[in-house]
Amino acid sequence: MPELSYREAVRDALSQAMRNDEDVFIMGEDIAEMGGSMGVTQGMLEEFGPDRVRNTPISEMAIVGSGIGAAIQGMRPVVEVMYEDFLTISMEQIVNQAAKHRYMSGGQLKVPLTIRTQGGAGWSPGAQHAQQVEAWFVGVPGLKVVFASTPSDVRGLLWSAIYDDNPVIFFEHRTLYGLKEELAEEIEPIPIGQARVHRQGEDVTVVATGRLVHEALAAAEEAGQQGVSVEVVDPRTLQPLDEDAIVASVKKTNRCVVAHEAVTRMGFGAEVAAVVQHQAFDWLDAPVERVGAKFTPLPFAPVMEEYVVPHATDVLEAIQKTVQRDGSS
Amino acid sequence: MAQTLRVPGSHELRRVIGDGEAIPDGEVEGLEERDLLELYRSMVLLRTYDERSVVFHRQGRVGTYAIFWNHEAMQAGSAYALERGDWIFPSYRESAIGLLRGMPVSTVLSWWRGHPSGWWNPLDYNVASICVPIGTHVPHAAGLAWGKKLRGESGCAIAYFGDGATSEGSFHEGANFAGVMRAPLILFCNNNQWAISTPLAAQTAAETLADKAVGYGIPGVRVDGGDVLAVFEATREAVARARAGDGPTFIEAVSYRTAPHATADDPRAYIDLERVEEEKARECLGRYEAYLQRAGVLSDELAEATRAEAAEALRSGIAAAEAEPPADVALLFEHAYAAPPASFAAELAELRELLDG
Ligand SMILES: Cc1ncc(C[n+]2csc(CCOP(=O)(O)OP(=O)(O)O)c2C)c(N)n1
Ligand SMILES: [Mg+2]
Numbered sequence: 001m002p003e004l005s006y007r008e009a010v011r012d013a014l015s016q017a018m019r020n021d022e023d024v025f026i027m028g029e030d031i032a033e034m035g036g037s038m039g040v041t042q043g044m045l046e047e048f049g050p051d052r053v054r055n056t057p058i059s060e061m062a063i064v065g066s067g068i069g070a071a072i073q074g075m076r077p078v079v080e081v082m083y084e085d086f087l088t089i090s091m092e093q094i095v096n097q098a099a100k101h102r103y104m105s106g107g108q109l110k111v112p113l114t115i116r117t118q119g120g121a122g123w124s125p126g127a128q129h130a131q132q133v134e135a136w137f138v139g140v141p142g143l144k145v146v147f148a149s150t151p152s153d154v155r156g157l158l159w160s161a162i163y164d165d166n167p168v169i170f171f172e173h174r175t176l177y178g179l180k181e182e183l184a185e186e187i188e189p190i191p192i193g194q195a196r197v198h199r200q201g202e203d204v205t206v207v208a209t210g211r212l213v214h215e216a217l218a219a220a221e222e223a224g225q226q227g228v229s230v231e232v233v234d235p236r237t238l239q240p241l242d243e244d245a246i247v248a249s250v251k252k253t254n255r256c257v258v259a260h261e262a263v264t265r266m267g268f269g270a271e272v273a274a275v276v277q278h279q280a281f282d283w284l285d286a287p288v289e290r291v292g293a294k295f296t297p298l299p300f301a302p303v304m305e306e307y308v309v310p311h312a313t314d315v316l317e318a319i320q321k322t323v324q325r326d327g328s329s
Numbered sequence: 330m331a332q333t334l335r336v337p338g339s340h341e342l343r344r345v346i347g348d349g350e351a352i353p354d355g356e357v358e359g360l361e362e363r364d365l366l367e368l369y370r371s372m373v374l375l376r377t378y379d380e381r382s383v384v385f386h387r388q389g390r391v392g393t394y395a396i397f398w399n400h401e402a403m404q405a406g407s408a409y410a411l412e413r414g415d416w417i418f419p420s421y422r423e424s425a426i427g428l429l430r431g432m433p434v435s436t437v438l439s440w441w442r443g444h445p446s447g448w449w450n451p452l453d454y455n456v457a458s459i460c461v462p463i464g465t466h467v468p469h470a471a472g473l474a475w476g477k478k479l480r481g482e483s484g485c486a487i488a489y490f491g492d493g494a495t496s497e498g499s500f501h502e503g504a505n506f507a508g509v510m511r512a513p514l515i516l517f518c519n520n521n522q523w524a525i526s527t528p529l530a531a532q533t534a535a536e537t538l539a540d541k542a543v544g545y546g547i548p549g550v551r552v553d554g555g556d557v558l559a560v561f562e563a564t565r566e567a568v569a570r571a572r573a574g575d576g577p578t579f580i581e582a583v584s585y586r587t588a589p590h591a592t593a594d595d596p597r598a599y600i601d602l603e604r605v606e607e608e609k610a611r612e613c614l615g616r617y618e619a620y621l622q623r624a625g626v627l628s629d630e631l632a633e634a635t636r637a638e639a640a641e642a643l644r645s646g647i648a649a650a651e652a653e654p655p656a657d658v659a660l661l662f663e664h665a666y667a668a669p670p671a672s673f674a675a676e677l678a679e680l681r682e683l684l685d686g
């Protein structure tokens with residue numbers, strides 16, 4: 001089994017789909033000769049040529065919009081928006097168009113478009129260059145939202161996204177590209193809408209996404225040494241959300257922490273907390289704790305950025321808060 | 330008001346500086362020796378800032394840095410045609426243009442160091458903050474310029490952006506707005522022929538970027554971006570037009586990006602290295618120096634003294650930037666709103682507890 005990085009796993013899914021299927025192509029800024037700003041598509045121009053690995057002008061609206069045009073004709077485009085901050089520029093195409101075409105055509109049109117993007121803190125590029133904006137999209141009916149945290153997940157989910165007949169926004173986290181894992185040659189598709197239990201535990205469930213999955217796993221190790229057994233669940237797909245998996249886990253552990261890098265307030269974690277309190281109210285021994293970024297724009301200063309976004313220590317602290325509360329009273 | 334718009338593709342590159350051989354040197358009316366040397370000082374300061382910044386980056390003293398080597402003529406030439414009250418909207422490529430308005434070197438270095446003392450007050454210098462998303466500031470500049478017109482002020486605004494930025498909707502909408510409102514705006518395109526790895530030919534099918542001006546009903550000019558005097562002259566005309574109420578001008582300054590896009594970029598995968606070497610050989614500062622020498626304006630001693638002065642400004646600038654005390658974490662919550670919401674106090678208290686504990 002070859003060892004693939006998260007970056008190579010994304011490339012592998014794209015390449016295998018393109019070898020398999022003439023309808024799949026990729027386009028975006030600087031993805032051809034340069035192989036993308038994160039090196040994800042390196043070497044693909046040589047294999048597939050400029051018609052299928054399309055370098056575009058700097059036009060995020062047209063990148064997504066023309067992807068919609070291709071998709072309604074039966075193609076399966078995978079478009080790349082270089083930084084998720086710049087999804088803002090393609091927002092009309094995503095929210096009003098890609099998400100609504102099927103509905104507004106009475107189900108007759110489909111938009112099998114995948115929008116890949118990446119972002120995240122950890123390299124201190126400032127307020128307009130490292131945001132985590134996945135929560136802006138989960139509330140848009142018609143869209144699917146994926147956020148994968150490991151090489152196997154990113155490969156299997158990207159495959160499913162490409163072959164999903166709905167528009168999918170596919171988030172990658174910048175700091176994960178180097179992460180390695182042994183993967184089988186053959187891609188095993190991972191169904192969209194299925195959570196993954198990374199680690200079994202008895203006392204607390206941590207529902208984490210993206211980079212925070214790894215922070216949660218580190219926190220779980222630490223908690224284990226303190227005698228607290230932590231289960232880590234990665235929803236992997238934020239929309240649709242695998243509520244059953246989350247609720248089942250919380251019914252087992254009776255405590256829940258939600259962790260993501262995006263801001264805590266008004267964040268995706270609030271939805272998870274609502275689902276948990278509604279479906280597992282009688283099982284909860286403590287309020288659901290939320291871990292996320294402080295509610296302020298990302299600072300440019302490296303030390304300051306560290307303070308704003310959450311780390312394993314923040315997850316550990318939240319775990320401790322939930323167990324310190326005595327559920328028997 | 331009648332305007333003659335050029336036929337697409339017909340724009341010739343304006344130049345003033347000759348090549349010391351077949352092409353004779355020209356002159357810019359009204360520029361005196363003092364002005365010529367001021368332009369020279371500006372270019373040397375920018376060049377020195379840029380070269381030192383690349384070194385500072387390698388030494389870990391500034392973060393990722395957008396190199397502007399060979400762009401100094403465009404920046405210095407255009408800025409010199411403005412008055413202090415005119416607004417500058419830079420892109421990251423013009424990060425140090427504030428130096429030409431008296432901004433301390435340490436301020437710009439601090440900006441790239443991610444230190445709060447790098448926040449210049451745009452209102453002090455009439456130099457706007459830099460936006461990361463490409464082209465996004467063009468409408469800001471259009472709005473500010475339009476406002477000047479509505480208030481009956483004579484000031485104007487200049488927006489700097491790259492060739493790649495002309496593909497963004499915000500460029501198009503901003504330019505169109507300014508055209509319709511006849512806003513006193515100079516759209517200054519630094520056409521260095523690359524947008525990271527994307528060459529101009531992959532950015533537009535237009536023969537020249539200046540052709541786009543036709544569609545906005547505004548004049549488009551093409552100028553040799555390596556010729557500081559031609560840039561100055563073209564900008565001065567655009568400023569005069571703006572002040573006269575005749576609306577915006579699009580200036581396409583044609584140059585070449587000889588350096589990587591930024592310190593984090595490795596252009597070897599896409600760029601034509603031979604061409605880079607050719608362009609380096611005719612870089613803008615050397616061309617201007619040769620011009621000044623031919624004109625008998627610049628002696629070796631003066632050139633040496635000017636460079637030494639700039640080197641000293643950088644030496645003391647980095648020292649001052651590095652002497653800044655570390656920022657207090659309270660800053661994280663101080664500037665997001667005019668009046669911080671209650672949640673900020675709670676989060677700050679939490680943070681302080683964490684840092685003290
Ligand atoms: C909206 C947006 N899309 C993409 C990027 C990524 N990006 C940063 S610089 C750049 C190239 C810009 O090229 P150009 O406008 O020619 O300016 P230059 O860098 O050559 O000065 C790109 C695509 C960005 N910053 N903003
Ligand atoms: Mg450019």
